[in-house]
Amino acid sequence: MSSPSYRDITLNGLWKNNPALVQLLGLCPLLGVSNSTVNALGLALASAVVLICSNTAVSLVRGVVNTAVRLPAFVMIIAALTTCIELLMQAFTYELYQILGIFIPLITTNCVILGRADGFAAKNDPGRAAYDGLVMGLGFGAVLVMIGALRELFGTGAVLANMHLLFGPIAADWQLTLFTDYRGFLLAILPPGAFIMLGLLIAGKNRIDQILAERARATQPQAPAQSRRVRVTGVIE
Template sequence: MNTATDTKDRTQWGKIARDGFWDNNVILAQSLALCPLLAVTGTATNGLGMGLATTAVLVASGLMISLLRGLITPDVRIPVFVLIIAVLVTLVDLGLNAWLHDLHKVLGLFIPLIVTNCAILGRAESFASRNRVMPAAFDGLMMGVGFTFALVLLGAIREIIGSGTLFANAASLLGEGMAFLELTLIPDYRGFLLAILPPGGFLALGFLLAGKRLLDTRIAAAKRIRATAGAAA
């Protein structure tokens, strides 16, 4: 009985992780939060900062909403969820302004706008309000990790093509401890301005979405082939 329960738990945790990072990725699968995605991913550093801030809100909101789900009536759940998320975003905004002021200036208005991120409210409604505390917090973590992955990946592509660097200004924006991330990949590169501008963001995002669809199709085809071979054996 314990073995069956452990297997079921591992399957649940694995599904949560897979959904957040890949299958139900906020950007690559749901196409949510595109405004901050395209606005702040001129560099991988900006994408990392925005992703970590959003991840903190996702984890904390999932934790709090799961804890309070027995006290929140269905009639007022959406306003209460928004209020909780707004309080958490305010705390993150104040924390960034206090300890990572340079990054706060770069991200600017998009930190308060985390409140309007449909992914956060969506996870609160569809998962956190219906599950226990630890799965809810883990779901928020994996959704945040998947979101950060997409932001950093898009930012890295745009930064490399646009400037020939990777994680530029990481030390000044994220702290001296992040100086090791700063790389110059193409010395004496004159740059490609389109990649850093919003049209370049749309183009890069389109290629990323197409690449994910192609990879998913190939993975599904490989699974069908293995299933067919197993059935034949």
């Protein structure tokens, strides 16, 4: 079985097989912490780092891990990396860590990470495994941040609020207020708003795929009809 090309890995992670829009994996953190941009970005970065490192580690040990203990070994690797991320967040972004709460330890059971470890990293070389983790992390994180930004915008009329929780004092003035005197739209920042935003993004992606497929069919040259051969056996006058 030939290894997938880096181009195919990129297309799958960002669009064709996006873990959030196509596979619908990791919906618990995707919907649970996407009520603001900073929360979504913090969880997206943490998940991406664990995904890259776990894919690389799983690929490195795939030849020495017995099949009977493969999944427990993968879970232990992911749990160890998640613990490292959790300790780093406690040290440098403690307030954001408190806001994200249980969703940081739950990275261990994120279906995106475990699925890529077992479905891709365990079957490919470390280079492709690490790149797959990067692209899948970017695809998942992009959807997460997009939902967080849209919910924050429609809910409060501003985006990038409280970014200092992630980037420190340098980001204290990053907030952009797009609608002044905005009374807010409570549904956007409540849990139902996350389902609505995700549904709209999935519908938008499906519509784009449909348009691209129609254009591809329209530009594809049609095969010429096979000419029929007529054999004349005789002529009677």
